[in-house]
Amino acid sequence: MTRTGDARRGAIVDRAMHIASVEGLEGLTLGRLAEALRTSKSGIQTLFGTKQELQLAIIAAASRVFERDVSLPAQQQPAGLARLRTLMSLWIDYLKTFEGGCLFVAAASELDDRPGPVRDAVAEAVARACALLRHDVELALRLRELPEDTDAEQLVFELHAMVLQANHDRQLLGRDDALIRAHNAVNRLLRTGS
Template sequence: MTRTGDARRTAIVDRAMHVASVEGIEGLTLGRLAEVLRTSKSGIQTLFGTKQELQLSIVAAASHVFERDVLLPAERQPAGLPRLRALMSLWIDYLETFEGGCLFVAAASELDGRSGPVRDAVADAVTQADALLQRDVELARRLGELPSDTDVEQLVFELHAMVLQANHDRQLLGRKDALTRARNAVNHLLGVEQQTGFR
């Protein structure tokens, strides 16, 4: 593919992520994307071939955005609780990245009862994020910044649940305070409720 083709594909995937976050990754057909972009379906098909390839490209691009906006900035913080707090703060910020909220939450709800490469790609992305969260919780415990008897897997579950609930409340129920409540809940879980925010 030429550089022009690569740039066009990147631009299309960028728009497709936003559309998929609103309309669903399963419902986003080549024809629907062509309609949104006001271009020909054949032009989209030339770049992606199939709907599945488009879906996989969307998941890969959303994973890159999550890495760029959440994981890499968090990694620049000191190991332990500062990094864990930064990770959670940035993850909550990420819920505002796409028009329809977290693309992975939406895709997981659509695909959790199905099988196939797209479901596997979404599950893999979520698993990787959880693994990094668990790593940071374990490190904070080893450094003595969390109680020595902290149930790491339980805390990871609860922290991730705060993100999911915030996305649900913000997107489905239109609660404007959802992200603030998520931050307060995370602060409470991490034993820093005396602070009003992460930054």
């Protein structure tokens, strides 16, 4: 693909991520995307081939956004509780990235019972994020910045649940304070190491 083709493909995927966060990966058709971009459906089909290829490109792009906005900046922090707190703060703020909230939360709900490559890609992306969270929790434990009797898996579950609840409350219930409440909950849960 040419540089122009790559740039065009990137611009299409960028817009598609926002639409999919609102309408769902299944709800986003090539026709709907063409309409939103004021271009031809055949032009989009030429770049992506199938709806499934477009969906996979959206998931890959959203994963790169998460890495750029959450994972990489958090990894720049000192190992331990400081990194874990930064990771959670950035993750909560990431919920504002897409018009419809977290694309992965929406896609997971939409595809959790539908086998196939798109569901697998979403599951892999969520598993990578949780593995990063688990790694930082375990590191804070090894550095003795969390109580030694901390159940790492339980803490990962609770921290991830806060992100999911914040997205739910913000998107479904329209609660403007959802992200502030999530930040407060994380700070309270991780206060023991300070």
